[in-house]
Amino acid sequence: MVWKRICAVSSIPKNALRRVDVEGIPLIVANFGAGFRAFPPVCPHMEEPLSESGILADCVLTCTKHLWAWDLRLDKMLGETEKPLRFYEVKVSDGDLYALIDNEIVYEFDGDDEEGDDFFS
Amino acid sequence: MKVTVETKSDKFNFPCEENESLLFAGLCAGVALPYECATGTCGSCHARVVEGEVSPGWAEAPAYSQLKPEKGDILMCQAVPRTDCVIRARNKVSLQQNEIAQDLLWTGVVVTSNKLNEDVIEFEVQLERPMRFVAGQFVTLEVEGIIGRRAYSMVNFEETSTKLTFVIKRKPGGGFSNWIFGTSVIGRRVKIAGPLGRATFRPHEDRHPIIIAGGSGIAGMMSMLRHATRLNYFRDHEGDVFFGVRALKDAFYIKELNEHVSFAAPALRVVLALSDEDPPAGRHPDFPGVWLDRGFVHDVASRRMTGKWDERVGFVAGPPQMVDGALKVLIAEGKLPQEFIRFDKFG
Numbered sequence: 001m002v003w004k005r006i007c008a009v010s011s012i013p014k015n016a017l018r019r020v021d022v023e024g025i026p027l028i029v030a031n032f033g034a035g036f037r038a039f040p041p042v043c044p045h046m047e048e049p050l051s052e053s054g055i056l057a058d059c060v061l062t063c064t065k066h067l068w069a070w071d072l073r074l075d076k077m078l079g080e081t082e083k084p085l086r087f088y089e090v091k092v093s094d095g096d097l098y099a100l101i102d103n104e105i106v107y108e109f110d111g112d113d114e115e116g117d118d119f120f121s
Numbered sequence: 122m123k124v125t126v127e128t129k130s131d132k133f134n135f136p137c138e139e140n141e142s143l144l145f146a147g148l149c150a151g152v153a154l155p156y157e158c159a160t161g162t163c164g165s166c167h168a169r170v171v172e173g174e175v176s177p178g179w180a181e182a183p184a185y186s187q188l189k190p191e192k193g194d195i196l197m198c199q200a201v202p203r204t205d206c207v208i209r210a211r212n213k214v215s216l217q218q219n220e221i222a223q224d225l226l227w228t229g230v231v232v233t234s235n236k237l238n239e240d241v242i243e244f245e246v247q248l249e250r251p252m253r254f255v256a257g258q259f260v261t262l263e264v265e266g267i268i269g270r271r272a273y274s275m276v277n278f279e280e281t282s283t284k285l286t287f288v289i290k291r292k293p294g295g296g297f298s299n300w301i302f303g304t305s306v307i308g309r310r311v312k313i314a315g316p317l318g319r320a321t322f323r324p325h326e327d328r329h330p331i332i333i334a335g336g337s338g339i340a341g342m343m344s345m346l347r348h349a350t351r352l353n354y355f356r357d358h359e360g361d362v363f364f365g366v367r368a369l370k371d372a373f374y375i376k377e378l379n380e381h382v383s384f385a386a387p388a389l390r391v392v393l394a395l396s397d398e399d400p401p402a403g404r405h406p407d408f409p410g411v412w413l414d415r416g417f418v419h420d421v422a423s424r425r426m427t428g429k430w431d432e433r434v435g436f437v438a439g440p441p442q443m444v445d446g447a448l449k450v451l452i453a454e455g456k457l458p459q460e461f462i463r464f465d466k467f468g
Contacts, residue, residue, distance in 0.1 A: 057453035082211070
């Protein structure tokens with residue numbers, strides 16, 4: 001696992017959701033004001049691209065497709081949300097944002113038996 | 122056939138006919154199965170067959186592309202049982218409360234069809250028996266010879282009605298649209314399922330509506346305004362309606378919107394937002410109760426709603442991009458909680 005530089009912190013304004021590619025791995029970087037998060041670019045519900053359908057305000061990311069929402073500061077699911085966002089660990093160093101990326105995080109969509117039957121998860 | 126729906130904590134049984142979709146059979150039986158569009162596009166009703174044989178129904182339904190049919194995934198709004206079966210669904214299944222108990226399947230006959238402008242037709246369907254519905258609800262319509270059911274919100278509002286009124290916007294290549302615009306539809310039979318949907322006006326909530334609608338998305342909003350006017354709701358509530366069209370000639374129902382404003386003034390404000398041309402004036406030349414503005418409807422709403430977001434309930438309907446933009450305004454600027462954001466997820 002290696003820290004990979006994503007971009008300059010100053011290039012992501014507050015409440016921005018920016019899609020980046022880090023050596024072929026797509027992810028979204030979010031500036032929620034009190035910090036940053038990095039996560040896969042699609043909604044864990046039905047793969048809606050969050051760079052288009054996501055809106056970030058007051059630390060809460062909402063996907064407008066079905067209004068699933070997550071508090072990015074507290075890492076909490078809100079309302080009717082049934083699946084959590086999965087984050088890449090991030091850090092800021094010398095004005096740059098880094099993410100700890102090994103393999104691409106991919107959400108399982110109601111079916112892979114590896115994790116047991118996650119239909120109810 | 123007997124259908125059993127299991128969730129993590131519960132089990133519900135209901136009968137289902139051979140040609141009946143699981144969703145409608147369940148709703149008819151009083152089981153509040155999860156759904157949104159009821160027409161195979163949103164995926165909200167997806168479930169998994171664990172026992173028995175279930176046909177997927179319309180296998181090309183758009184939401185099937187997100188699922189794993191090989192593992193038994195189905196859309197309950199499309200799937201029909203071949204044998205007794207057991208289905209696993211999400212935790213959102215419950216028994217219906219406060220919902221109007223009535224049969225969900227109807228046949229009707231198209232009795233009128235009128236052009237409101239070049240691209241919009243209003244048509245009425247006469248039912249074989251009265252339907253009770255709430256303002257903002259929709260039904261699905263099915264016509265022989267055209268594949269798939271399409272969802273339409275009722276424009277009219279009477280608590281119980283034998284006639285349903287709809288609007289449809291011309292859509293190039295659209296089967297239903299071609300049928301309504303291109304052929305003689307009076308006297309033709311339609312199969313109807315409904316009433317469906319929870320993007321409804323609930324006066325007892327005591328909230329101030331903000332409505333953002335694009336094109337034919339104004340349909341269900343007219344129903345809500347008719348109900349509100351009937352109740353004189355705006356005597357002690359505020360209301361803001363933003364109706365987006367491309368140009369002035371594309372607008373419709375402006376006369377009626379003007380009447381709602383006249384009745385409710387000053388608490389009800391209606392703004393027609395033109396995306397493709399500058400308005401000739403600040404108010405509609407023929408119906409001065411209706412304001413005019415330039416821009417995408419969600420941008421116009423955002424501008425005009427600054428500082429007026431308290432205790433609102435938001436209603437959104439229209440083309441997907443417009444809905445997306447409007448939801449973002451309701452969430453980020455309006456700070457509306459999810460329970461007070463109402464929209465139907467059929468495109």
